[in-house]
Amino acid sequence: MTRSTSRAGHQPNLWLLFILRLRKCFQLRYLLTILICLILLTYLRLISHAPSDQLLFDNLKPVVEEEKNYLDNANSNKCDFKEIESLLRYTSLKNSKNDSRPRPTIERLHTLFQILISSEDKYREIFKYLNIFRFSDIHNTLRPYSNNTERLYDIYCMFQRYITISDNGHIDIAPSFIQYLKQVSSYLSDGYNSQHLQWNKTSINDIQKPVVILAANTHFYPMLQASMRTINQYLKDYKVVIYDLGLSSIQLNMTQENCDRCVIIKFPFHVVETVAPHVRMLGSFAWKPIVIQDALRRFGSIIYGDTSVRYKTSNFNRLLIDNLIRGFSCRELPSHYVSCYTLSKTFTWFNDTFKTFEDIYIAEAGFLAVTDNFLSRLILKTWVTCALDSDCIAPIKSKTECKRLTVQANVHRYDQSAMVIVLSYYFFPSSRHNDKSEPAPYDMYSSIQASIADVRRAEGDPNYFTTKKNLNQ
Numbered sequence: 001m002t003r004s005t006s007r008a009g010h011q012p013n014l015w016l017l018f019i020l021r022l023r024k025c026f027q028l029r030y031l032l033t034i035l036i037c038l039i040l041l042t043y044l045r046l047i048s049h050a051p052s053d054q055l056l057f058d059n060l061k062p063v064v065e066e067e068k069n070y071l072d073n074a075n076s077n078k079c080d081f082k083e084i085e086s087l088l089r090y091t092s093l094k095n096s097k098n099d100s101r102p103r104p105t106i107e108r109l110h111t112l113f114q115i116l117i118s119s120e121d122k123y124r125e126i127f128k129y130l131n132i133f134r135f136s137d138i139h140n141t142l143r144p145y146s147n148n149t150e151r152l153y154d155i156y157c158m159f160q161r162y163i164t165i166s167d168n169g170h171i172d173i174a175p176s177f178i179q180y181l182k183q184v185s186s187y188l189s190d191g192y193n194s195q196h197l198q199w200n201k202t203s204i205n206d207i208q209k210p211v212v213i214l215a216a217n218t219h220f221y222p223m224l225q226a227s228m229r230t231i232n233q234y235l236k237d238y239k240v241v242i243y244d245l246g247l248s249s250i251q252l253n254m255t256q257e258n259c260d261r262c263v264i265i266k267f268p269f270h271v272v273e274t275v276a277p278h279v280r281m282l283g284s285f286a287w288k289p290i291v292i293q294d295a296l297r298r299f300g301s302i303i304y305g306d307t308s309v310r311y312k313t314s315n316f317n318r319l320l321i322d323n324l325i326r327g328f329s330c331r332e333l334p335s336h337y338v339s340c341y342t343l344s345k346t347f348t349w350f351n352d353t354f355k356t357f358e359d360i361y362i363a364e365a366g367f368l369a370v371t372d373n374f375l376s377r378l379i380l381k382t383w384v385t386c387a388l389d390s391d392c393i394a395p396i397k398s399k400t401e402c403k404r405l406t407v408q409a410n411v412h413r414y415d416q417s418a419m420v421i422v423l424s425y426y427f428f429p430s431s432r433h434n435d436k437s438e439p440a441p442y443d444m445y446s447s448i449q450a451s452i453a454d455v456r457r458a459e460g461d462p463n464y465f466t467t468k469k470n471l472n473q
């Protein structure tokens with residue numbers, strides 16, 4: 001895509017000025033004609049689908065979207081479960097021992113879905129903007145991401161097979177869903193010790209190229225540049241999207257001047273802040289799940305890196321192949337346990353306690369690969385719902401409680417704490433011996449046993465982008 005979203009984002013102001021000026025010269029009917037033309041034009045652009053447009057686009061979007069139901073033509077007889085069937089036949093290489101670590105169960109998922117459903121009305125407008133489905137109306141709210149209706153049908157088929165919500169709100173989770181999740185986890189965990197046939201069979205040309213995502217405010221601009229240096233080095237032919245969490249106009253201009261392929265998207269504070277004002281406090285990290293979700297619905301497959309991420313390779317093949325199954329991957333921090341890095345009230349929000357998470361490693365949310373599928377729709381919906389509620393992602397008057405001694409008390413990892421709790425509803429833990437766990441099914445290390453990116457906090461490169469650089473990138 002060549003269009004800059006940042007420029008599109010400024011359009012409403014220009015239009016407003018334009019119209020105000022016109023008003024002085026023209027009569028009302030001319031103004032009306034222009035307005036109607038505008039609406040028509042926007043509608044035409046909408047139906048030809050321009051995913052990266054901003055404000056101008058968004059004002060009209062919900063109205064139009066309500067009319068189109070993408071699933072009216074979906075026929076459940078056409079559901080093709082071929083890939084799932086082969087996964088269901090997969091024989092795990094390991095006998096997983098029965099320990100006390102959390103895992104997907106009908107009861108846990110039932111409780112979780114109830115919690116999620118209870119906030120669907122409150123976050124209705126935000127979900128509409130972010131294209132997050134509502135359990136209470138799956139048929140009308142499940143939307144294609146990046147215009148991929150094939151994938152949408154696959155996702156819909158999975159819902160029909162495994163999760164039914166009746167009109168009176170009764171949640172029916174098929175026991176076979178747990179079996180499916182078990183197979184997914186076993187298969188992925190086994191990648192740590194043995195090669196998946198799929199890794200050699202799948203051509204990378206058949207896999208959608210992910211879009212590289214970053215987010216920054218003014219303070220992180222030098223770090224953003226340092227990260228961009230490595231992106232330009234290793235990911236030269238990838239599309240890059242930068243979420244603007246509060247960059248200055250000079251920084252925006254410099255970014256655009258130095259990086260033709262960079263698309264800048266304004267973070268949708270205006271959409272979230274009435275119901276979730278804490279998102280503006282960037283230290284709550286609630287913006288991150290929202291950035292991931294917004295990017296995923298626009299592009300369908302993404303690699304997100306904090307500005308501290310320094311890329312070391314462009315070979316993400318195995319990661320992307322496995323992501324077709326698991327939808328979501330991150331990096332665990334071995335020997336660091338969720339219970340010691342999470343305030344108790346976050347567990348309470350999930351109707352759980354720290355005790356459940358004593359033996360689960362926390363993971364970093366600073367480097368993620370996410371691909372749209374059935375599982376990532378569920379994971380992102382859960383993670384974003386938590387992020388929108390300050391009682392979940394950034395609780396106050398709460399303590400950390402854990403059996404292992406930590407150096408500091410009351411440590412909390414916000415988005416990361418929430419993320420690992422969320423993942424525990426959809427993935428089974430990997431085997432654990434002598435206080436050491438093998439990489440979780442969602443850990444990138446189960447796909448690629450190498451360091452593919454470094455993290456360098458607070459290391460900036462303030463002069464990588466310059467005001468008058470004219471690179472042809």
Ligand SMILES: *[C@@H]1O[C@H](CO)[C@@H](O)[C@H](O)[C@H]1NC(C)=O
Binds near residue numbers: 098
């Ligand atoms: C694992 O433990 C649970 C509860 O402790 C029990 O219901 C289940 O049957 C056990 N599974 C296996 C394979 O031993």
Ligand SMILES: *[C@@H]1O[C@H](CO)[C@@H](O)[C@H](O)[C@H]1NC(C)=O
Binds near residue numbers: 111114115351
């Ligand atoms: C949460 O836990 C409480 C107490 O254990 C229980 O009464 C309540 O029904 C649970 N909520 C859900 C949604 O399951």
Ligand SMILES: *[C@@H]1O[C@H](CO)[C@@H](O)[C@H](O)[C@H]1NC(C)=O
Binds near residue numbers: 147
């Ligand atoms: C969106 O998908 C439809 C149907 O699959 C296709 O006809 C159309 O060209 C696509 N539009 C874009 C912008 O990719």
Ligand SMILES: *[C@@H]1O[C@H](CO)[C@@H](O)[C@H](O)[C@H]1NC(C)=O
Binds near residue numbers: 197199
């Ligand atoms: C896949 O290919 C690699 C390198 O070409 C090879 O080393 C490996 O044995 C192959 N794995 C399988 C399962 O065929």
Ligand SMILES: *[C@@H]1O[C@H](CO)[C@@H](O)[C@H](O)[C@H]1NC(C)=O
Binds near residue numbers: 253254
């Ligand atoms: C950046 O600012 C300069 C000077 O104001 C302007 O000429 C240029 O078009 C701007 N570039 C972009 C990409 O907005």
